Amino acid sequence: MSRPPRAWQRMLSGRRLDLLDPSPLDVEIGDIAHGLARVARWNGQTLGPHVFSVAQHALLVEAIGAGFCPEASAPERLDLLLHDAPEYVIGDMISPFKAAIGDSYKAVELRLLAAIRLRFGLSAQPAAAMQRLIKRADRLAAFLEATRLAGFSRAEALKVFGRPEPLPAALDALLVPWPTAEAQDRFLARFHALAASPVRPPACTEA
Numbered sequence: 147m148s149r150p151p152r153a154w155q156r157m158l159s160g161r162r163l164d165l166l167d168p169s170p171l172d173v174e175i176g177d178i179a180h181g182l183a184r185v186a187r188w189n190g191q192t193l194g195p196h197v198f199s200v201a202q203h204a205l206l207v208e209a210i211g212a213g214f215c216p217e218a219s220a221p222e223r224l225d226l227l228l229h230d231a232p233e234y235v236i237g238d239m240i241s242p243f244k245a246a247i248g249d250s251y252k253a254v255e256l257r258l259l260a261a262i263r264l265r266f267g268l269s270a271q272p273a274a275a276m277q278r279l280i281k282r283a284d285r286l287a288a289f290l291e292a293t294r295l296a297g298f299s300r301a302e303a304l305k306v307f308g309r310p311e312p313l314p315a316a317l318d319a320l321l322v323p324w325p326t327a328e329a330q331d332r333f334l335a336r337f338h339a340l341a342a343s344p345v346r347p348p349a350c351t352e353a
Contacts, residue, residue, distance in 0.1 A: 155235055157177040161173075161174055165235065165236065165258070168261035170265035173261055173262050175266070175334065182234045182329075182330075183330035185233050185237055186200075189240055192291070192295040193295050193297075194322070198321075200234075201332070202320065203287060205336060206320040206321070209320060211223070211283035213314065215279060219345065220340045222349065224268060225268065227340065228263065232254075236251075256271075273351075279350050285308060286313070290313075
């Protein structure tokens with residue numbers, strides 16, 4: 147009698163993460179930072195000597211979301227920072243391929259995200275207002291990445307991602323791809339800073 151296909155991955159922390167039935171106890175932030183820093187956005191089709199990693203994208207989305215809601219609490223900023231965290235183990239698929247695969251990919255992604263969020267003291271999924279803020283910040287990040295790094299013309303990006311909102315020029319530094327070790331360290335440092343921040347009531351309820 148044949149065994150069922152293996153559905154777990156051994157992580158560098160020593161954890162064995164079941165992709166189909168993930169436990170929060172098998173989630174480690176070091177594994178997430180390590181993995182996201184090595185996953186390329188845009189399938190690696192970006193300018194520069196380094197890939198633009200999902201870890202750096204996460205930091206960009208957090209910064210954009212905080213720009214939209216400056217009073218965001220630390221847990222809300224973690225919502226933003228961890229929005230693509232499942233990709234540390236399942237990789238980053240571009241949107242056209244996700245659409246072609248259908249619901250099976252999304253179901254795995256959502257189970258992993260719930261386990262990750264529970265591991266770090268968040269609810270299984272963000273509140274509705276935060277989901278809207280994450281989507282808004284993610285869309286703007288995608289527009290900026292597409293036009294600055296991934297070869298999209300502005301006209302093409304406007305059709306795909308919609309019209310961008312104005313942002314402080316200080317965010318430009320987040321669009322220069324970092325070496326892997328730097329992306330990993332910056333993501334990890336930001337996570338620990340937020341995790342150690344005092345917990346305040348949610349502020350982004352009207353996003």
